[in-house]
Amino acid sequence: MGSTRVRIAIDAMGGDHAPGEIVAGALRAREELGVEVLLVGDPQQIKAALPPKTNFGQVEIVPAQEAIAMDEEPLSAVRRKPQASINVAMDLVKQQQADAVFSAGHSGAAMAAALLRLGRLPGIDRPAIGTVFPTIVAGKPVLVLDVGANVDCRPKFLEQFAVMGSAYSQYVLGTSEPKVGLLNIGEEDSKGNDAAVRAHQMLRENTQITFIGNAEGRDVLSGRFDVIVCDGFVGNVLLKFAEAVGEVILQILREELPQGLHGQIGSALLKPNLKRIKQRMDHAEHGGALLLGVAGVCFIGHGSSQAPSIFNAIRMAKEAVDNEVLQRIQSQYILERESG
Amino acid sequence: MGSTRVRIAIDAMGGDHAPGEIVAGALRAREELGVEVLLVGDPQQIKAALPPKTNFGQVEIVPAQEAIAMDEEPLSAVRRKPQASINVAMDLVKQQQADAVFSAGHSGAAMAAALLRLGRLPGIDRPAIGTVFPTIVAGKPVLVLDVGANVDCRPKFLEQFAVMGSAYSQYVLGTSEPKVGLLNIGEEDSKGNDAAVRAHQMLRENTQITFIGNAEGRDVLSGRFDVIVCDGFVGNVLLKFAEAVGEVILQILREELPQGLHGQIGSALLKPNLKRIKQRMDHAEHGGALLLGVAGVCFIGHGSSQAPSIFNAIRMAKEAVDNEVLQRIQSQYILERESG
Numbered sequence: 001m002g003s004t005r006v007r008i009a010i011d012a013m014g015g016d017h018a019p020g021e022i023v024a025g026a027l028r029a030r031e032e033l034g035v036e037v038l039l040v041g042d043p044q045q046i047k048a049a050l051p052p053k054t055n056f057g058q059v060e061i062v063p064a065q066e067a068i069a070m071d072e073e074p075l076s077a078v079r080r081k082p083q084a085s086i087n088v089a090m091d092l093v094k095q096q097q098a099d100a101v102f103s104a105g106h107s108g109a110a111m112a113a114a115l116l117r118l119g120r121l122p123g124i125d126r127p128a129i130g131t132v133f134p135t136i137v138a139g140k141p142v143l144v145l146d147v148g149a150n151v152d153c154r155p156k157f158l159e160q161f162a163v164m165g166s167a168y169s170q171y172v173l174g175t176s177e178p179k180v181g182l183l184n185i186g187e188e189d190s191k192g193n194d195a196a197v198r199a200h201q202m203l204r205e206n207t208q209i210t211f212i213g214n215a216e217g218r219d220v221l222s223g224r225f226d227v228i229v230c231d232g233f234v235g236n237v238l239l240k241f242a243e244a245v246g247e248v249i250l251q252i253l254r255e256e257l258p259q260g261l262h263g264q265i266g267s268a269l270l271k272p273n274l275k276r277i278k279q280r281m282d283h284a285e286h287g288g289a290l291l292l293g294v295a296g297v298c299f300i301g302h303g304s305s306q307a308p309s310i311f312n313a314i315r316m317a318k319e320a321v322d323n324e325v326l327q328r329i330q331s332q333y334i335l336e337r338e339s340g
Numbered sequence: 341m342g343s344t345r346v347r348i349a350i351d352a353m354g355g356d357h358a359p360g361e362i363v364a365g366a367l368r369a370r371e372e373l374g375v376e377v378l379l380v381g382d383p384q385q386i387k388a389a390l391p392p393k394t395n396f397g398q399v400e401i402v403p404a405q406e407a408i409a410m411d412e413e414p415l416s417a418v419r420r421k422p423q424a425s426i427n428v429a430m431d432l433v434k435q436q437q438a439d440a441v442f443s444a445g446h447s448g449a450a451m452a453a454a455l456l457r458l459g460r461l462p463g464i465d466r467p468a469i470g471t472v473f474p475t476i477v478a479g480k481p482v483l484v485l486d487v488g489a490n491v492d493c494r495p496k497f498l499e500q501f502a503v504m505g506s507a508y509s510q511y512v513l514g515t516s517e518p519k520v521g522l523l524n525i526g527e528e529d530s531k532g533n534d535a536a537v538r539a540h541q542m543l544r545e546n547t548q549i550t551f552i553g554n555a556e557g558r559d560v561l562s563g564r565f566d567v568i569v570c571d572g573f574v575g576n577v578l579l580k581f582a583e584a585v586g587e588v589i590l591q592i593l594r595e596e597l598p599q600g601l602h603g604q605i606g607s608a609l610l611k612p613n614l615k616r617i618k619q620r621m622d623h624a625e626h627g628g629a630l631l632l633g634v635a636g637v638c639f640i641g642h643g644s645s646q647a648p649s650i651f652n653a654i655r656m657a658k659e660a661v662d663n664e665v666l667q668r669i670q671s672q673y674i675l676e677r678e679s680g
Binding site: 152196222230232233239241244248265266274277 | 488523532558559560561562570572576577578579581584585593596605606614617
């Protein structure tokens with residue numbers, strides 16, 4: 001290989017629309033972003049998904065004999081199938097043949113494979129899944145973590161999420177001095193359960209981040225925060241609720257807007273504007289989720305991801321590699337050890 | 341008093357728009373629902389909020405010398421101010437001079453006052469705050485509890501929430517055989533933290549309710565569930581997020597829809613339809629929250645409540661009294677003790 005271009009290992013077998021949409025998104029990313037894509041999976045299926053006139057010499061396919069299904073128990077499946085596409089993709093990073101991994105498959109399996117194959121970053125007890133929500137301020141997303149990797153979190157884990165999230169927000173999302181919040185049930189320092197109160201204290205005292213206090217549910221979309229940390233239980237509920245809300249609202253709009261003659265004409269006139277609204281609310285436009293705290297750049301997409309989401313996630317992965325996010329996170333912990 | 345009409349004690353001093361909007365909503369409820377309203381608070385302020393031609397003989401004002409502000413620590417404020425309007429309102433229920441209480445003031449203070457003045461229902465360890473979310477199925481709301489009273493919940497508490505919520509859904513919201521779900525991060529029985537797994541098991545074995553399994557964040561608005569139980573931390577985050585989402589979407593619609601000439605004409609034509617959409621998404625249309633598990637019918641409104649929300653909450657309170665929800669809940673626990 002030896003190219004200086006960013007190389008992304010793509011789990012071509014993961015997701016509801018694999019390999020077709022995965023391959024389509026990857027090829028677009030290769031074209032428009034100048035990244036190298038390594039398509040990991042069953043070569044026959046991948047070749048069948050390539051456009052008719054593809055020059056196979058230009059597309060790198062890395063064979064993997066197995067895949068992990070959405071209903072498999074992640075840890076045991078990852079162990080039982082060493083040749084699963086997600087494992088092979090992780091190994092490419094481990095062996096420095098790729099700079100990052102993307103998968104739209106089983107997110108639990110991606111986390112398990114990352115932990116087993118790549119391990120954790122030094123100083124990190126528990127990796128987290130982070131995802132970016134749009135906010136009411138256009139162009140100012142908020143990174144929420146953890147959204148599902150850790151159902152119970154000690155305050156120390158939340159503090160680590162905050163440090164990692166800040167580095168990501170600064171070096172990938174381009175936020176200068178990211179404002180960090182702790183998801184909680186009130187603004188006051190003393191609010192929440194014991195873990196929340198202790199986490200608040202630790203975040204307050206951490207000099208590596210800019211902690212501005214508790215974030216309530218209503219603050220997530222306000223644009224006041226750049227990073228919000230929470231345990232993976234509440235984060236996961238929130239993420240899935242938010243995804244569903246978007247769909248519910250669009251369905252209500254589709255049902256109610258064209259009612260009556262005025263409604264039909266009005267809706268027709270508004271088509272371009274409605275499309276723009278859909279884009280502002282659409283999760284896919286804002287890229288996938290990422291695993292923070294494992295020793296590699298790993299992005300995961302929703303199982304329902306189609307080519308545009310895949311493309312966006314690969315774009316984010318490239319940014320993370322270009323801006324050396326892992327090194328930034330590690331340097332925080334090395335500094336800490338040296339000064340402590 | 342001695343009337344057979346339902347009597348609602350209204351905390352006229354609680355809420356951002358007190359007493360004006362509170363009194364307006366209460367008077368409308370008296371007019372349209374045939375309930376008796378007892379306006380609790382500062383007589384001078386209440387009288388000033390009444391319409392000019394009010395026949396004072398028809399409006400019952402119960403004097404209360406104090407009120408609890410939104411920023412006060414609830415338990416100590418409720419103890420320090422025995423003559424606070426929320427305390428006086430609770431006492432009216434305690435002394436059987438009122439059948440229910442409504443307050444749009446400090447919800448923590450309402451809970452504290454209910455606990456101190458009325459106590460818990462027999463068999464209930466922890467009262468919960470329940471609130472009704474609209475779902476994608478028009479006319480089929482879902483009751484979510486707890487949304488803020490208990491930040492840590494033992495599985496047994498969640499089971500009690502389920503029993504109380506089912507009774508409320510059946511006898512106030514008119515659901516036959518309410519379907520109960522446990523808010524969790526996956527559909528499988530084994531998902532979630534230890535508390536969630538144990539709660540799942542207890543709900544599964546409880547013969548008083550119809551438990552249909554875990555509800556993920558995406559299921560809240562799906563209409564598949566009539567009652568969803570969760571701890572007050574995640575419930576509170578979800579509620580506040582949901583309230584904010586509605587506002588965010590409406591703001592995006594207001595910003596994006598009228599863009600351009602077509603947009604302006606289209607938006608004008610769609611005005612009535614947009615109003616209907618706002619109503620479907622509007623929390624106020626679906627009434628306030630309720631305290632379940634205290635020995636009295638207690639409804640609480642959002643601090644920002646205006647007359648229509650107050651009216652709706654009073655309507656729900658009347659339903660709860662008419663349908664003897666407290667007695668229904670109690671009978672579940674009496675039956676249990678007798679059979680156990």
